[in-house]
Amino acid sequence: MSAEPSTRYDPKATEPKWIDAWVREKVGHADPGSEAARAGRVFTIFIPPPNVTGVLHMGHALNGTLQDVLTRLHRMRGFETLWLPGTDHAGIATQNVVERLLAKERKSRHDLGREAFVAEVWKWKDEYEARILGQMRRLGTSPDWDRLRFTMDAGLTAAVRHVFVDLFHRGYIYRGLRLVNWCTRCGTAISDDEVTHEDVEGRLYWITYPWADGSEGGMTVATTRPETMLGDTGVAVNPDDERYTAFVGRKLLLPLVGREIPVVADAYVDKSFGAGALKVTPAHDQNDWEIGVRHKLAAPCVIAKDGTMSDEAPAAYRGLDRFEARKRVVADLEAAGHLVKIDPNPHSVGTCDRCHTIIEPLPSEQWFVRMRERSPKEPDRPSLADLAIAATREGRVRLVPERWTSFYMHWLENVRDWCISRQLWWGHRIPVFTCTKCGHADAYEKDPAACPECSSPMEQDTDVLDTWFSSDLWPLSTLGWPEQTDELRVFYPSSVLMTDRGIISLWVVRMVIMGELYAPTVETRGARTEPFRDVYIHGTILDKTGRKMSKSLGNGIDPLEMIDRYGADAVRFTLVWMTTEGQDLKLDETRFEMGRNFMNKIHNATRFALGVVDLGKRLDPDAVLAVEDRWIRTELTRTQRVVTAALTDYKFSAAAQVIYAFVWDNFCDWYLELVKPRLQVGGAAADGAKKTLVDVLVGICRMLHPIAPHITEELWEQLRPWHGVATLLAKSDWGEETFDDDDACTAIAAVRETVEAVRKLRAESRVPEKEKVDVLVVPKTESAWARLADAVRSQAPQILRLCQASSLRVERSAPPKENASGLISLGDVFIDLAGKIDLVAERARLVKETEKTGQAIAAARAKLANESFTSRAKPEVVAQERARLAESEEQAVRLSRLLEALGG
């Protein structure tokens, strides 16, 4: 005899084994040549590739769990299933990490040089990637590890380059001098979508600029950024503003600088804000830039790319940090008598979403993708934005929850051109080459040997592409595009994309664009172009007080720590339980106890089953299924149906809850208890129970496996002698339960009611559980007799056990003199309290019941007396109400009889 398995499920003892087995057995492997694949029974998910710099956080755990649930479900249901894993090179983030490490050695990337630096980043990439993939495995995920991709893999790089060259030649990519969002810390331009607006206290500085001709007065402007006044080249007023119309065309003298600047009229200016006059700094503000263009104002760039005041600023300020310069400028303006006042002015400033440094708008030459406008070279084709709009408008891409559609549309309708060049070293280098001699420039898929015009050497652009440019090709490039692979033909488009709302614009929308542009170059299933059919936007994980989890707040919950403490299945189950459509998840660590307790419950139910069933021993083939066997099998069938429907409809929480209720309430609390007496008796009756017991456990394994893969795989192995399936559960069939017996459900319902009634009477009459009671059941009518008496009599041993009764009788009347009584739907239940009855208390209970029933009767009567109800409500609703009334009235009669019997 081996040692008894512990009453505590120990995930640490089982999980690693199965994680290894799934990898070893290539559970996630997807075969484009399979029968299912050929039949088009395919399910694909592309993972949102986590950044290689990151560690798995709760958001990843949720995201990964949900994907794995769907992946495992579809795999079991016979779909050729591909969940494609991978990681993202995350240009800025990764470069930042490595630069910080270098900084500890007092080195910068420039000390290493580009090549050596990039080599250094690759080393880090390998380490971080291995770590995050290990974390994913620890969660129990089952992607196709053989198809692991990285956004800078050779194949993906080729795809990126191909697309850049194509978009360049087709006129969608252009280079231009624009005001861009410049991060002075990262030293690169970033796109509009990478700018996060943060609220700051802020101040509004009122400054007077004197007239250039020396005449009295001047004009007062208000600004939140006084340091930019050094770059002012005009003051704008609204053309309809009578206060100022006379001044338009006059010149002001810019304090501290001494430059003469004109007053211009521009409709952009809001008369009611501030002084109604706007200082115009074209080089450091988007609106001013546009005003500058309209009025042909110069745009001196007084702030350099490192955030210090540039050479174009007066000598006194050069080299000062922009915020230091602000103080200095204000002080100097005040000293010179130009500062009027300073008002508090809360507003928001753009910050870099990677490092939270305040963004400096700067004029800069960058590469852009044309979004809203059509390409001048392809005037007959829709703009890129319109491609994505059409995909959703035509219902080819569906967002869940549906409300995100309007967000998606709104973004596309207002998007500006996308700045794709980054002044970084880590990333896909822009494949544009310029002739060192004649200046000829073009984009090339293969590095050109020499200038095609003059044969001189050519130099490649030093910038790299926005990371999202490569992520946006993910669904295509990971399947081998632009090669025409079998994978592409079979697995594109994917079934669903699971992601967080934070990257709908950055990633989701642009993937759609890329799909619309390039998927037509392959024969996809159903000739579909969009990269995914559904986009499921799950909630964001928050801490228990509702704040986002973040490193800086230190309020994060580490999923690996939770997995260590509660087990991966518990973490997964809890997360799935909490995932209701699109709602954020307020997470407290203790929530995982629920998952853990549930796993423990299953563990112990299994312990019980294996303790009573010898799996190797053949059972009586003629063993008849008892009513409770038929009942639990029916419940299993119904539960499985709900689970399948819920999961395929992304109702994750509903699926988890229905399994939980089945296992805990029906199987453990009732079935196992009902079956114990039979198991003790043994023989053919016990065999029916044993069969059912194990069959249901097998069913639970299957149905729960997508959510809690480890424990079910473990259980599946233990049950192997029974089910005889050689493969891992992860590779087995979902199976469709079909057993259905409504009469059995009715019978068990009667038994349950009876037991519950006795327990209730016992508790209310304060009869300790150790004390046995005599139970009498009196069916209320002859027709009830048939149903109730049979059920109760056939389940007598079980009932005796479940309510600690010494005897159980079913009779037409004759209750004991001193009793506690209660109603069930088919009759009355009595327990004999001879000698220990508290008549007062018993009567009080019945009176209370009577009052409740009286209220129900009154309510139902009032409703039915309402003519408009009976005439306008649906007939079945009225009928239901009538039945309810009849039931209550009948109960009232029974109650009064019971009361009478007590001498009340």
Place this chain on the structure above:
RNA sequence: GGGCGAUUAGCUCAGCUGGUAGAGCACAUCCCUUACACGGAUGGUGUCGCAGGUUCGAGCCCUGCAUCGCCCACCA
């Protein structure tokens, strides 16, 4: 300034196309009954944010308001 979401039991949340409010946790009482105390039995608690409206009937539909949160936005 707009848009969206939330507001239901002490807490965290379900509640499908309108027809007598549910779960988990917590709580109270009693139980270490031979699977499980990470357990069992029993038990409560809700004017479903506020104010109107539609309807025979509203947590669910409509209007307005309030509070909280998220996102978008060129009022310096």
